[in-house]
Amino acid sequence: MITLALITLFGFNFIRKPKTGQKPGMHKAAIERTNETIAAQLTPVGRETVQDRVYSELRRALIGGLFEPNQVLTIRGLADALVTSTMPVREALGRLITEKALEALPNRSVRVPPITLERIDDLLRARSLIEGEAIALAATRMNPRQIASIEAMLGEWDEMRALKHKKDIDREATLNQSFHFEIYRCCGSAVLIPMIESLWLQSGPCIRVAIYAFSDAGEVDTAHYHRRIVAALAKQDAQAAREALVADISRPFAFLRDKLQSAAAKDQT
């Protein structure tokens, strides 16, 4: 019956005419100019709803691996933790479920998706494909200023590693994320970037498990691979950039894969 209702959709009142695109108040030139100069100095404040904040927070937590795989989340529990009502949380959870960042069980409870071997391989393949394409596109489009920007991040990385003995994993993960997305943002595709974000969201809980284990041996390699990526981008060599990127993101997945397999083998005995 819902189907029937929708067939007769056109002409109903939920269709609002698209805006004409014309600015309505194109009148006194002087006032207009005054407003423009003001607009040039002020940055738009931009409303942010509670739901948006909840959503971003949950995203951050997922990508950062603050939630473990298989962990069950409840609306009221999260609402308490975030100090809001249930409403923004339930909408944010629904959005994360459609992105496959969370999983809706038949009981109607929601949990962080579990890690399986197939899923790991599946995620790695998808990420190599899409992020590889994005970096290949970016390689031909990045200007020297943008290259310099990510090179600066590399420097910041070294500096952080040199100064602090304590491994600040959260900081490192954030920096890694910024490094990658700074590059992807240059690919010029408004379609690919949300897909990459979705993939990071899905692989977040997985790779965090790996990162914790590898901080010592992994760090130097990470810097090495990132340098390779920057070098390829500087030469505008799309193919080399793609390969360096795939090598970079493959490592934690391969590590996790081995760990899972050996765990399964030990479980078998």
Added chain:
Amino acid sequence: MITLALITLFGFNFIRKPKTGQKPGMHKAAIERTNETIAAQLTPVGRETVQDRVYSELRRALIGGLFEPNQVLTIRGLADALVTSTMPVREALGRLITEKALEALPNRSVRVPPITLERIDDLLRARSLIEGEAIALAATRMNPRQIASIEAMLGEWDEMRALKHKKDIDREATLNQSFHFEIYRCCGSAVLIPMIESLWLQSGPCIRVAIYAFSDAGEVDTAHYHRRIVAALAKQDAQAAREALVADISRPFAFLRDKLQSAAAKDQT
């Protein structure tokens, strides 16, 4: 402050222990057997929430191109049309916005994303990349029974076209969708398929515009390209399948592109 609240997340009551996976009632063997025979005959009823139905309906409408680009949708309007309250609709809209199937304007109103040249090229590139990969994977995995299944759909297509003079565009679009997803489902990737669905959702409003215009000249070509795809799959030729698919999905985009460019040129004069 929300950030601080989340940092202290672990150990809170919203973490529920994952289920043990053990069936609790593993007792009298006779009763167990009786229940199993009953279970074998009955199919699980499976709850479907109102929100799910609304979401599916809106998806169907978007992929089918029932909404025009730039069209503004309102929660209450849709709720009236679907004969529910606003609650399921607003959650469904939120989910569609995160998938980029709809667009949230700064006014907090939501609309179908507009068509631009860049967006068309962007969508086509992403679809070629991902659906191409999916079909290449499927080519090496489809068994003869699955091949026969999509061949049967080809036959159904011819039959439909031969019998009806009237172009049943909705039916045709549905069949086209089934044809493609039947193939993609064989690629064995739980990650790629939702991404493809998301891409169809985004390109739905665009390509519908094209399909309306090309039904006459396009139909025979469509059948031709689909046959090429099936032939390549039957030979397990991944590369040929990918090329045939790209050719297939490129046509409506190219058509739309020309139409848009000529419209822009005419607008210029």
Added chain:
DNA sequence: ATTTTTGATTTGTGATCACACTTGCTTTGA
């Protein structure tokens, strides 16, 4: 006649409540 202001209507957002379902524990019965 055009622009601005004002007021009424519409719209999205968040909170709260009622209901149905699940879950875990206690009590009952064999």
Added chain:
DNA sequence: TCAAAGCAAGTGTGATCACAAATCAAAAAT
């Protein structure tokens, strides 16, 4: 002693309401 029924607490879903912001149309002012 142990399985099964019963009960109570907790959870997701949908409806309704209050409020602020946006939109639109008419009235007022220049």
